[in-house]
Amino acid sequence: MMKDEIKTCLITSLEAKLDVYMFERGFMRTKSSLLYKRHFKGATQNIDLVLEIHPKDRLDAVAAIYPKMEVLVPEVDDVLDEMVGGNLRLLEGVTGGKTKQPIGFTSEKKHIGRWFVFQPDSIPRIVEDIMIFLERWTIPFLDVYATPNDILATDERNDGRIPRDRAQILRVVAAALACNRRDSALAIMERWFDSPGLRRRYQQVYNFIESKV
Numbered sequence: 144m145m146k147d148e149i150k151t152c153l154i155t156s157l158e159a160k161l162d163v164y165m166f167e168r169g170f171m172r173t174k175s176s177l178l179y180k181r182h183f184k185g186a187t188q189n190i191d192l193v194l195e196i197h198p199k200d201r202l203d204a205v206a207a208i209y210p211k212m213e214v215l216v217p218e219v220d221d222v223l224d225e226m227v228g229g230n231l232r233l234l235e236g237v238t239g240g241k242t243k244q245p246i247g248f249t250s251e252k253k254h255i256g257r258w259f260v261f262q263p264d265s266i267p268r269i270v271e272d273i274m275i276f277l278e279r280w281t282i283p284f285l286d287v288y289a290t291p292n293d294i295l296a297t298d299e300r301n302d303g304r305i306p307r308d309r310a311q312i313l314r315v316v317a318a319a320l321a322c323n324r325r326d327s328a329l330a331i332m333e334r335w336f337d338s339p340g341l342r343r344r345y346q347q348v349y350n351f352i353e354s355k356v
Contacts, residue, residue, distance in 0.1 A: 156270040169202020184289035206260040223317035294318035
């Protein structure tokens with residue numbers, strides 16, 4: 144019952160405060176959902192306002208809103224899937240190879256990107272804070288992270304808004320291959336996976352790159 148009450152209050156506030164802002168930027172949300180989605184430059188970008196009831200790290204809070212984002216780039220993701228060949232153990236880390244991460248990362252850790260709910264009547268203010276956060280941090284990032292070239296550029300400038308786990312590095316490799324930059328893909332592998340143990344573990348990726356003559 145508590146989750147239903149909090150979710151109802153949250154959706155009411157989204158309808159009143161956030162939906163118009165997100166719609167103007169190309170994001171849509173179905174009536175009972177907490178997920179915003181847009182199709183942008185060939186990518187699908189999702190922002191999910193994940194609702195946690197009775198968060199264990201704040202026992203005085205009734206809920207926490209912890210938005211997560213995901214960016215799907217078919218040109219890259221298809222190459223990545225082919226490259227790992229079902230060996231999901233190669234996709235270690237929080238991003239899952241699909242840029243799945245809390246929106247808090249887009250602030251480069253200046254803001255955790257998580258909001259605690261203590262009373263239902265505090266939700267409208269929280270939604271306003273989320274909108275401010277999205278406008279300042281997340282939307283500007285998503286505006287420049289939608290294509291294979293965007294993924295490569297993000298890596299090349301050492302952008303701190305994306306965690307560099309092994310899954311994400313492999314996605315950058317896939318982006319390089321999608322852009323027909325085989326030498327760049329191999330150079331990325333050499334930079335991150337050149338120890339004997341890692342080279343053995345990721346040998347199928349090396350083989351895949353070598354096959355792209």
